[in-house]
Amino acid sequence: MPTAIQIAAAEERRHEIATRYVRGEYQSVIAHALGISQQRVSQDLATVRQQWLASTLRDFDTRKAEQLAKVDAVEVEAWQAWHRSQQPREITLQESADGKRKMSRRLEGQAGDPRFLERVQKCIDQRCEILGLHAPKKFSFDWDTMSDEQLGRLAAGEMPMRVMAEA
Numbered sequence: 001m002p003t004a005i006q007i008a009a010a011e012e013r014r015h016e017i018a019t020r021y022v023r024g025e026y027q028s029v030i031a032h033a034l035g036i037s038q039q040r041v042s043q044d045l046a047t048v049r050q051q052w053l054a055s056t057l058r059d060f061d062t063r064k065a066e067q068l069a070k071v072d073a074v075e076v077e078a079w080q081a082w083h084r085s086q087q088p089r090e091i092t093l094q095e096s097a098d099g100k101r102k103m104s105r106r107l108e109g110q111a112g113d114p115r116f117l118e119r120v121q122k123c124i125d126q127r128c129e130i131l132g133l134h135a136p137k138k139f140s141f142d143w144d145t146m147s148d149e150q151l152g153r154l155a156a157g158e159m160p161m162r163v164m165a166e167a
Contacts, residue, residue, distance in 0.1 A: 018048045075123035082116035
């Protein structure tokens with residue numbers, strides 16, 4: 001079983017290998033510079049790639065969770081605002097007749113502000129988008145009616161939705 005010192009040395013070596021590798025150095029050059037075999041460099045790079053992948057997936061999941069939490073918070077606020085917008089509001093009237101002021105108050109019911117429900121719906125849509133719950137969009141092309149410019153843009157890798165939207 002490796003000691004803590006050996007583990008730390010291997011991690012330091014992998015960090016140096018990864019740094020040199022992403023700068024474009026060949027494995028053989030890295031091996032020579034560090035005084036190790038090219039096979040050791042290859043093995044360490046395999047380990048580094050696994051770490052990068054695991055880190056990327058964790059980071060992606062973390063970011064996704066953060067964005068979902070933000071959408072959830074906005075939705076809660078929108079629901080609260082919707083409920084507040086349904087509460088009766090107080091109307092105060094001031095009248096002046098013959099120099100005398102008269103104030104009256106009354107409560108008026110409200111149906112609620114639909115903009116808050118629109119915000120709730122946007123939150124639901126955003127959540128579905130983040131979670132990938134929307135069905136994939138399908139495109140139908142009539143290749144015979146497409147311009148050479150559109151065909152070129154598609155061939156260059158431009159998104160079909162964008163090409164077709166500008167038709």
